[in-house]
Amino acid sequence: VSASSELDNLRVVLVNTRNPLNIGAVARAMSNFGCFHLRVVNPYEEAWREARSAVGGAPLLADAEEFSSIADAVADCSLVIGTTAARDRELNHHVRTPREAEPLIRERLHSERIALLFGSEKRGLSNEDLSHCHWLLRIPTRAEHGSMNLGQAVAVCLYEFVREIRTTPDVSVETQQPPASASELERITAVLLEALTESGYSDGASVAATEEKVRRLVRRLSISHEDADLVVGMLRKVLWKLRHP
Amino acid sequence: VSASSELDNLRVVLVNTRNPLNIGAVARAMSNFGCFHLRVVNPYEEAWREARSAVGGAPLLADAEEFSSIADAVADCSLVIGTTAARDRELNHHVRTPREAEPLIRERLHSERIALLFGSEKRGLSNEDLSHCHWLLRIPTRAEHGSMNLGQAVAVCLYEFVREIRTTPDVSVETQQPPASASELERITAVLLEALTESGYSDGASVAATEEKVRRLVRRLSISHEDADLVVGMLRKVLWKLRHP
Numbered sequence: 001v002s003a004s005s006e007l008d009n010l011r012v013v014l015v016n017t018r019n020p021l022n023i024g025a026v027a028r029a030m031s032n033f034g035c036f037h038l039r040v041v042n043p044y045e046e047a048w049r050e051a052r053s054a055v056g057g058a059p060l061l062a063d064a065e066e067f068s069s070i071a072d073a074v075a076d077c078s079l080v081i082g083t084t085a086a087r088d089r090e091l092n093h094h095v096r097t098p099r100e101a102e103p104l105i106r107e108r109l110h111s112e113r114i115a116l117l118f119g120s121e122k123r124g125l126s127n128e129d130l131s132h133c134h135w136l137l138r139i140p141t142r143a144e145h146g147s148m149n150l151g152q153a154v155a156v157c158l159y160e161f162v163r164e165i166r167t168t169p170d171v172s173v174e175t176q177q178p179p180a181s182a183s184e185l186e187r188i189t190a191v192l193l194e195a196l197t198e199s200g201y202s203d204g205a206s207v208a209a210t211e212e213k214v215r216r217l218v219r220r221l222s223i224s225h226e227d228a229d230l231v232v233g234m235l236r237k238v239l240w241k242l243r244h245p
Numbered sequence: 246v247s248a249s250s251e252l253d254n255l256r257v258v259l260v261n262t263r264n265p266l267n268i269g270a271v272a273r274a275m276s277n278f279g280c281f282h283l284r285v286v287n288p289y290e291e292a293w294r295e296a297r298s299a300v301g302g303a304p305l306l307a308d309a310e311e312f313s314s315i316a317d318a319v320a321d322c323s324l325v326i327g328t329t330a331a332r333d334r335e336l337n338h339h340v341r342t343p344r345e346a347e348p349l350i351r352e353r354l355h356s357e358r359i360a361l362l363f364g365s366e367k368r369g370l371s372n373e374d375l376s377h378c379h380w381l382l383r384i385p386t387r388a389e390h391g392s393m394n395l396g397q398a399v400a401v402c403l404y405e406f407v408r409e410i411r412t413t414p415d416v417s418v419e420t421q422q423p424p425a426s427a428s429e430l431e432r433i434t435a436v437l438l439e440a441l442t443e444s445g446y447s448d449g450a451s452v453a454a455t456e457e458k459v460r461r462l463v464r465r466l467s468i469s470h471e472d473a474d475l476v477v478g479m480l481r482k483v484l485w486k487l488r489h490p
Contacts, residue, residue: 021266025394032386032393099408140407141277148277149270152400155393159401160408162385163344 025151082133270396
């Protein structure tokens, strides 16, 4: 299941946003994570105009829907979630962290339209705004500095919603190097030990003690299969030079 | 264990950052998540000056350390992680998602200093920059639009590092309302059923069928203990009015 189809039923709703740069930053985060449906409620007119006309403005800004009330903006959603930075004010809602919310949201996104509300930069969502919400989401920021930048808050929420499904990107599989085999490590150990012996490194210590030390070291290095030949080649070159000064 | 002490050994390293707003946004995200040690490598002088003098500039900008090379900036770190948006270029490193990286990073943060590198807005980290890194972190964005806003990328990474330890904020415990008891739900069921009967709602259907329907409905509503009295009070009022028109 692709993440974009997973987030197809999600509506990001910005309420009373003031700063055009923030609207643009939200659109970018949404595009990054494959969430394409933006709704705005009473944006400051100038901010909204500027954001939509910005160079590189995402297509999703052009497709964004504008509403004059939260009720209208969430009318077709069966789950409405408000975001809040508040820890201390009296809250009449369940408050969940994104991590706690994610399984609930992801399951319901299969069949239901869900609205995720973000308030204005200065005041967040008002109590009246929150009365439209079934429950609240709170990103676990510090008590001393809880209020996040709007675009960052959107990015963190959307990241949480895709992190489970997108946890193993193809690139990881491609670049994951298989580790060196035991015999490869032993070849490295042998040639390194020879080089060290040749260098007089083990003088004073017993041969067995040095060998063990080198063997342990080589195992701690997590050398890949591909790098094993490289390492052996380098050490052989060193050893040759030690023997032919 | 508090999150801020968890992130005490983390160094966020910005390489060749151009935009003062981005530096400010990074500082804000770091403060939100309790990560206080910022390092900058060759920031554009003007951007760096502007960012530090911005109104409300976080104290952590004042304490930030400036370096002229990555080597110097990470010299005291035993694990250096680069961030990348690239999926397709030839990568010589392990690439992990934040989710995959988090347990590794968190464990080592107990005893080791770790550097997390972010490249310039335009080009990210160069291959030379990446050669200083033990492995890479890639936020699972869409292939078609992988490159994130700098502040948002920092926010997502730091969020991942604290989400496990801060998953149950105190506010959640405080506001979690205990649910209504079965007897309370049954009282609600009874008075609602009376009101419906009084209203002629169940005409045609059997009493038993309507009662079951109402009982099921009331259980689906997840009514809290505190709200149960309120609901009963409302319904009683309605019922009284139905009986005394």
